[in-house]
Amino acid sequence: MTKREIEIRTSDGVAGASLFGPTAGAGVILYMDAFGPRPALDGMAQRLAGEGYAVLVPDLFYRRAPYGPFDAKTAFSVETTARQLRGLLSATTQAMTMADTGAFLDALGREGVTGPIGAVGYCMGGARALNAAAAFPDRIKAAASFHGGNLASDAADSPYHHAGRFKARVYVGSAEVDKSFPPEQSARLAEALREAKVDHIIENYVGMAHGWCVPDHGAYDAAGAERHWKRLVGFFAETLA
Template sequence: MAKKDIEIRTKDGAARAGLFGAGAKAGVILYMDAFGPRPALDGMAERLAGEGYAVLVPDLFYRHAPYGPFDAATAFENEDSKKALMAILGSTTQEMTIRDSGAFIEALVSEGVTGSVGVVGYCMGGARALNAAASYPDKIKAAASLHGGNLASDAPDSPYRRAVEIKARVYVGTAGVDRSFPPEQSARLAEALRAAEVDHIIENYVGMAHGWCVPDHGAYNKAGAERHWKRLIEFFSEALR
């Protein structure tokens, strides 16, 4: 499926994005992991687009362009790339992505999406997907997080704090052992979503490590990734059709 390169005007500049499945009526925004847009994420977006969605993969780090590229398997092992990546991560706030997400939704509409919109985020994108759902409840009907970190941390921008604002269905897939989303955060998130009466599933992928879904990540696990695809496709089919 062909990729269409587009540029999205935001309040802070212009974000590059890839669009797959142009012409589909239902849309999905794929919030990247920490290593930026790259062929691995393009392949994931293309696979999801094959299910009948227009899938947008925006560059959340556009304020720092040009940067990288970063190798997902080794970026944190090399001191120079780790330092550069951590600087970008630290200065790309949740509030920035929340603000940008309005422009992302508008970009899908301008590309012909007239139906429901869903979001899915990996790693750092997981929390951003849930915060986007809380920020645009009339637009976003389904929100998924895979190995998302700090979904229910003590940080003021942790998405569990905004559970009452979420109207979308929510799916959270967690790594079996993940320091960025330990059991106490999972319990806190579950309680917040239950109290807010959000239709949700939190699923623990036992034996998987943080990053298991993304094919160029050092923790990639093919069987676990296929399980996530089965769940994600079913989730979006039920929530967006």
Template sequence: MAKQDLRIKTRDGVAKAGLFRSAKTSPTKSGVILYQDAFGPRPALDGMAERLAGEGYAVLVPDLFYRNAPYGPFDAKTAFTEENSKAALMALVTGTTQQMTISDGEAFLDALAGEGVRGLIGTVGYCMGGARALNAAAAYPDRIRAAASFHGGNLASDAADSPHRKAASIKARIYVGMAGVDRSFPPEQSTRLAEALRNAEVDHAIENYVGMAHGWCVPDHSVYDQAGAERHWQRLITLFAETLG
């Protein structure tokens, strides 16, 4: 497995990113953009990108917080329980708006193309990255074929940048895996998202992972659940196999 360190020029600066490919990844293979959770790029996300790259995709993991670099690192198990790190994290999350990440998406897609990735593109996001993966699909419908969110928050909130408001622009197949109990994505939002996607005739599935807590997919998270994480991998790999080839 090879990791290539990239520096991607965006409208607002330069974002660091990791590009992961396996020996069996062909030059024209499909690509995936992995949108981080609140703790930023780190070894745990690298490991997830490597596993996805093992399926034959070129996987890009960009630093969404690059405008505020340097920052961290953060311990995913304790960062939200310590006041200083919690305040720093919240400043990064709230200071990196959906519109910023949507704008960055064009540079991320172009970076994949510049590295010879000519196939179809998928997105996947965790926690704060979930909404960004869906918003990317809405913003770049002719380039993104599949988008997945796992324990993504505020996917159908009252905010103007909530992904459900952009359902009519989505051409990708959508998969949403939600934690059994998640204050950031309560049942009323799930219902609202399902209605928006159905009305827009978007091919989608929304699945409730009963007993899982917000963050269950990411191995360095305090609520990581191995069985639930494996289920998430099965769904994600199937989604990309069926849509990206």
């Protein structure tokens, strides 16, 4: 599947991004995990593009570039790289990503993507995918999070606070063991989405740990990842057709 590197001008600079697949019809923004754009995410984007979508993978950490690369299996267990990652995460707020998302959507339009737009995110990208649907309810029609963290925490930018803004369908795939999205947060998110009458599914992947979907992650699980693909492809087929 064709990959093109593009540059997207934002209010804070220029974000690098990779674009996969056909530049017509429906599009998907893939919000990265904490380890940044890399071959593992390229492979995931290429697989999704193979379903007929234009898939954009933007660098959410562009304000602090250059950085990395990081080994997703060890980066948080080595103090030097863990410090770098914590710095990148703290310096890249949800508000920044939402401002950038307007530019990402416009970039897809310039590339010829005129159909409905979906969003999917992993790890830190999970909350961003959901918040993007809240920030751009008339443009993003479907939003999915896999092992997303802090989806219903006390933080003001936690997605559950914005449930009333959703027009998109929502899918949340959570790991059985995930300190960043414990059962009490899952229940809180479900209640908020039900009260807001959001069409949604929250699914618990028993036996999976945080990061199970991403092939270079230490928690990667091949069978669980295939289950995630089945759910994601079906979800977008229903919502972006």
